[in-house]
Amino acid sequence: MEFDRLDMVDGLYPYLSKLAGPETGVMAEMEEYGRRRRFPIVGPILGRFLQQLAVVSGARRVLEIGSGYGYSAAWFLRAHPELHVICTDSSELNRERALEFLVRLGSADRVDFRVGDALQSAESAAGPFDIVFCDMDKSRYPDAFERTLPKLRSGGLFIADNVLWRGYAFADLPDNAPEFRKVMTPGIREFNRIAHQLPGVLTSIIPLRDGLSLSVKL
Template identity: 40%
Template sequence: MGVIVPDAVERYLAGLNRASDAVLDGIARENEARRLPLVDAEVGVLLRVLAMSAGATRILEIGTAIGYSGIWLAGALPAGGMLFTMEMDPERAREARENFARAGLTDRVNVIVGDAQRMVAKVSGPFDLVFQDGAKSLYTPLLDRLVALLRPGGLLVTDNVLWDGTVVPGFTDHVKNGHDTRAIAEYNERVASHPQLTTSVVPLRDGVSISVKKM
């Protein structure tokens, strides 16, 4: 459970989430012991809803890990749609491909192995939705390129923008990687004042920011 939303509310929201499936549940269960920092199912279904409401046919994700959030996203794509997802760890990328295959989504996903800092220069837009969930220190350095890759009206979605509340002055004494806390706080300011974006932060789990690129 996170620290932003009370546990009872998180359990209630989890009980209302009927969009998961056997593959997603299996990955989440296998990850209980392993504890990779994957989104949870409530952020997953938010991603699915956003991709569907954007009518997304092209999605870009930074930070594939083993494909959990990617399955939520790619599951929203129509036939012929494509998720491009970037992961610098080749072993995680290999597992992600296996998981996309388990979910029957191989034809809709392109796992790009490498450093997103370089790879974002190599992909072409426009994308309907971009999901940032890679290294927190890269959130701000990647921002302008990701906005350029979005179509007008497209969505930039970013996970962990409340970082266990450590970005909120006075909220907690808990210290969670001070460098990343500063990086996320800077990112939140940049996104909030970005001339091409209108942004709302949803305090779900660890905080998700949702920005729409102005027309």
């Protein structure tokens, strides 16, 4: 059996969404684009939280690992008119869509979108960054953490999405679990363990949506 979302409390997410109000214009179109393609974007509740983290940390430079078509980047870009994002993704189509949307949002000039392996692209990006946001292939989260942590400034944030992984971060995987769950679960578990044990980093997990981890570089 696959776990349902970790909302657990009936009506919680509709309530949070209602409080925040619906997105309009280009952001609403981006959400609709994701819905139609069943593309896993962070969604408006988490997006709002990412924007908030960028505001409170005074971020100006963000590195995204796994940008899709630019939805999460669009939330970061809202945080400050001088905030810049380096986006990475393996798909040229995603880059094209992202730039179309970001041009219409008026923020494309603050985005450098690099196509190719996300970790290779990240490696060639000059730090320091205020925030690294990790939302790529989950089996590579430990690698992503290890390779991008040196690029964060002291006090910077490494943020990773889906770290509760619909419950499979801590619950046994049934034999009939989808193959991608089986393949990616060890990476999520290993990442969570390393992020909580590594000296020089302070990590906690916010059980919002599919779980968001925040690691501060001390």
